[in-house]
Amino acid sequence: MSMFCFQCQETVGGKGCTKVGVCGKTADLANLQDLMIYTLKGISELGVKADEIGYEMPGLDRFIMSGLFMTITNANFDKERFLKEIKRGLRLREQLRKALQERGVDLRDLKDAATFSVNSDDDIVFKANNDKERVGVLATKDEDIRSLRELITYGLKGMAAYAEHADNLGYNDPEIAKFMRKALAATLDDSLTVEDLINLTMETGEYGVKVMALLDEANTSTYGNPEITEVEIGVRNNPAILISGHDLRDLEDLLEQTKGTGVDVYTHGEMLPAHYYPAFKKYDHFVGNYGNAWWKQKEEFEKFNGPILFTTNCLVPPKESYADRVYTTGSTGYPGFKHIPDREDGKAKDFSEIIEHAKRLPAPTEIESGKIIGGFGHAQVFKLADKVVEAVKSGAIKKFFVMAGCDGRMKQRNYYTEFAKALPKDTVILTAGCAKYKYNKLNLGDINGIPRVLDAGQCNNSYSLALIALKLKEIFNLNDINELPIAYNIAWYEQKAVIVLLALLYLGVKNIHLGPTLPAFLSPNVAKVLVENFGIGTISNVEDDIKMFMEA
Template identity: 65%
Template structure:
């Protein structure tokens, strides 16, 4: 395996251009290469499956393989190299299976689309796998602008796959989403697609981004109820406990059922905080509260928790600290040395007995803060307050909403978002979702006529709620264009789920989005220019300058 790497898929890309020695996220060159190679394999499987689909044959198991593999390659999800070798080998099985079915159907396997190396490649050994990196690398596409467009589409699809996976765990699928994933991945192997066609595909990706977030919203609310305004405790009790991080609500539900009556408490961490807003989880008396802050602080905070930590999805920070012996992973998450909780079998729940027994042997968590966080302002709740919100807007009590959704991160430049929130005029309201909220969700910003000035809709996928709120407000105010609303977008991004949220907003027609703390390294100057000219995408500058620009625009 080569010592070289190139990855620029997340906001922390080294020097703002790309990681070439070791990922800032913590992955080494071998892991980075394996992720590239798995993605190359997945593109081959997707191309074959697209041909099968076009001939009336759909294999849902192959769709699940594609979806899960994409999810495993997003930033901070899985650091276990063995998993990637196994997933690459599994891809060979799917290639063989789909080819056989196509042959039985009489489909011509000499089609030019099926002659790409990603489709015909059948490695026999680990050495064969490792040697494929140069061809699988991002840099294999030499033309910078085409590379940029391909990667923008690829990262959008990765985020889409993550949300589709969460919905699938709850029994919700959308065949159109899977069909687009096949189509998009197959397109990234093409060399003869014009720039306009790429831009059209990317906007279509945004369309399916809205669709998959709507699907996940339906899955979550149908299963767990509509989020309610909730005060979440951030202190601790003096009992052994398990900390649950990530995004997967079904994992949390099964753990809560299995820990009921055991004397073990359960806390959420980072993006799992919004679980407290759902009615289905309120019945568990041992579901105590939220521990800690955004994902990037886990190296200091998890050590003090004392009990085992369950990572259900991404946002793992590699560590050498002793709490690694208390780390458990499940789903698409993985980490060397952590115990992995296997998938459900034959409709049975996951078996969390090992982590429960581990918790029994642990001391209670150390309290690191006290108080409460208020959240639960998803679209159903906010629309229930529609008259109150509309009156506040029309009377001038609320001058402007600021959508400050997205991701948090460890770069010092992200303090901008705390300062921005703190300096907002008292007649403005923040709409948020995702872990970006940890930059300001504990600030005492008060309320406007009983409406809190920070309205937390939930996880990053709940950015869909913010779009629904905006569209309903547009309708209520009788406006023709969503951009006429008193709403500005100042969004922080980190990884690929933020990319699909951005593309979804662009599909809905939202313009003049400010994106930071830096624009994506995978946007070439020419592609960035197109986004600026067509959609008004902009970076951030200073709090004072950006605030003045946003508020000046509101007064025009």
């Protein structure tokens, strides 16, 4: 076994990738990512001690966030970048250790993650590949403890992604950063029981709600509340840049720098919901959305013709035919790709190179035409509340289906398209995340003017769906959110979906169905706890599932 990774839904055989990742990462890269997490845990053990005495180290919070984000599925495939960041982390760790020593903090009995030393890149690679008994996922021998530790860690990865997006807009919460350190350090603590870790898992969900609320505040305060918007999916005859990922600050920088250049900007994948924000509508060269979910990028990027900018994860190892047109920034990376450095002192990133590249290339090849509608965040739906309530009371709307989450390559995921098609005409789909690409271009009609697919936005906008549910609970004067006519049939793929799930569980939502398969990192006993306490289930077939949901 040259590696072990089971953090995403597509992991081999529903058990784990042991030779090469389904995502495309090599064993060497997977092991370096494990060492990155291990290093962050060691830093966090010291960070908890710093928190106890009120000592703050500049840059520590951001480093932990970015380090976690880099290890999310399909974010970063660049081994050199991981070597660089691990070395940087070890320097920060030593600075923190010395600062604590100077303040008289007892540093005896630290774990290996907080003390190991390396002298070269070769030493780092050696430890990553040859010390998996301490560094890797399988270092935890007890299956249930391992399951809970990984569930918490994956939740923290999703939390870090959302915290970093908020931080890029100048919004942060020190308490969220403290919790991340506390939780990472706890995964090294062998004294914690299964019950302790279950409690920590629920606390992770609590902070998941907080971080999504923080990001919602950051996005809406900066760019306005999303509003109902028709987004073009055709093309114009101008050179263009395709921007993918989730980071709205990167999009803003790009739009500002492309003004008056003759270069259009299109969104791809999870960047589609940027069109719903009022602040971005002033850019007449912000044309529309090109293509579908992340997993179709190999065929779609080839036809786009212009350069592509990845702001976050959802990067697939490219075809040679377009590899020289791909740029990365932030936590993303790939060997040979041009990487655009982070902004300094709050200044904009420099996108001049990608803009000049775009000018030399032809306009995109059209792959579809028409429009899709979205922008149903919580503020917009609250404006429609009277209309929605009346439709529910009159029986025009019998049930809402939350079909948020992720899309992916597996043929099993066609289930979600067929499910959407087969839903009764008196039901409405609430969605967020790239799962929407399974059905957002279907002609499902409307109910009394309310579209049957209400797209709240990106995966982090799942918070909007929770707020909508809580608002309906208040309006209908219900005691329990689970009394609402809402069913949860959610597709998941990677770790941001994990924090969304934990946040929903913390809010008390029960009977969530996950698909196309349950996470491989849930041991039988941990899965049993989720089933017994929260009614977690999986999918079967469209006909039986619709019957089950409608009768519930």
